[in-house]
Each structure stands twice: as structure tokens, then as C-alpha cells.
Amino acid sequence: MFLTEKIVLGSVWVITFTSIWFIPRKKASQASFIFFSTQLLTWSLGLFAVDFGWLDYPVRELSKANATSFSYEYFILPVISIHFILHYPSNKPYKSRILYYFTFSTALTLIEFFIEKYTLIIQYHSWRWYWTWISLSLVFYIVTVIYKWFYKMKRIFSI
């Protein structure tokens, strides 16, 4: 039962897990900080979204205890956020930084859109794909701001 969903979830776990090896060892502490601070946002936002009935995760891990997607909020998005921030092109011009945001959010929104359409991992009710896009960009932005503040960088609010 739910074979497609399980294959998709399993492969996403494997891909995300392998991507951890590409985080430089020297930046392990930064990565862990980004991981934890993303969780703070994803959990609160994810719980809100499910509690208001905007979307559902019919097939999920730990389904008795939790109606949000444990793997997405606990593991996958925090790891993606690590890659987002550690590879952020802060020295590049304004346009390429906006393009960087755009690429990340659009790619993830597209993947979620197709997962929503063809599997039961996620079901939108009043949720729309552009809400995903906006919330992802916001999460990336807020985590970047927290990260810059934590590491005492300059101009923490600019992208």
C-alpha cells in the first residue's frame, strides 16, 4: 500500500542524507546552527498550516503522533537550508542573489507541486502552490537573517 509514496519518501531521505557529506567539515558548527534554527520556523509554520486545515499529509511518518510531515520539517528542509546558506553567493551582484533565491524556491515548489499532484504525500486544500513559494522564500530569508546576526555579519537584513 502507498508504494509510490514510500519510494518517493525513501529516495528523498537517501538524497538528503547523502547531501550531508558535501557539507565541508570545517563548517559543521555553522551547519548545525542553520539546521536547528530552520527547524524552529518549519515546525511552527507547518503546525499552523495543518492546524488551520490548509493542507494535509495523508502518508507520513509517525502518523499517530503528528499530522505534519516529520521528515520534511525535521530533516529535509533544514538540510536544504544548510546548503542554501553555505553556498550563498554573497559576493555576487544583486541580480544573481535574487536569481539564487528564485531558483531554490522555484525548484522546491515545483517538486512539491508534482508530489502533490501525483502522490498522497501532501494534499492541498485551500493551500496554493504560490503559498509554498512565498513561505519557502520567507523561511530562507529569516534563517539567513538569524544566521548573519549570530555570526556578527554586516547588513543582516539585506539579501
Next chain:
Amino acid sequence: MTIERFILLALPAFSIASVFYIPKEKYRLALISFLAFQTITWAATIIFVEIGSIEYPVRVFMRATKSGFMHNFTFIPMIFTWFILLFPFKSSLIKKVLHYIVFISVIVWFIYFISFYTDLEKFKKGTPLSISIHLYISYFVYFIICHIYISWFSKKENLSQE
């Protein structure tokens, strides 16, 4: 207002209020302790609810989760934050052990109290004695793990722990 609602309001209020008592130079240390401990408690609660040993009949986010968001996401991490902020680095071993015992006891007794007198948390398995031993052991393990992580992190990032 029932006692459960009062506690559910008091927990975040207490956590937010205690933020104002953190010295400014320790904000970063406090934040990383809070976030790191939250990861452990929140995941552990979800797993315990899933295997059916704990229930949270009265909670926030009734639809989205069956775990106690306010205790495990805000209150208990805040207690751990204060454990780190007030940790006596220069004192003797006995004082450090006492520090552990005091802070873990605060959490364990709080959980014990709400599980006996309110509907916020209910244990499905075990006797009162075994529950408290379980709680002490598991929180001791979480504290040790998190404390090791925080020491490693603050050494790497030069966060002052004095």
C-alpha cells in the same frame, strides 16, 4: 479558565519573560542551547506519543499534533537554556553535579505534577516510581548530549561561557 489553559498560557509567557533576564552578551549562547535542546525534546515527545506511552489530552494545535507543543517546544528548552547560562564552570565537580540534579528535577517534577493533577499530560504505562525514574534517566541523557554539543559549539564559535 481551566487550570490546563492557564498553564498553557503561562508556559510561553514564562519563557518569553525569562528572555529579558538573559545578559546581552549571552544571547547567542542562549539561542543555540534553546534550539539544540528543542530538537531533542520535540523529536523524543513525538516518538513517545507514537509508541503510545504518553498522551497530551489538552494541548495547542489539536488537529496538527498529538504532542504537547508548549511544554516540549518552548518551556523545557528554556529551562535547559538557563541550565547552560547558569552553569558553574569554575566550581567543583560536586557543584556541577548538583547543578544537573536541580535543573533536571525542575523539569521532572513539573512533568510529574501536570501528569498527576491536570489533563495536560498522561502516562499510559508504568507506575509512579518507574515513570519518575524513566524521566530522570532520559532527561539526564538529553542534558549530557546537549551539554557536550554546546561545549563543542561554543569552543568552535568562541561564545563566552564564563
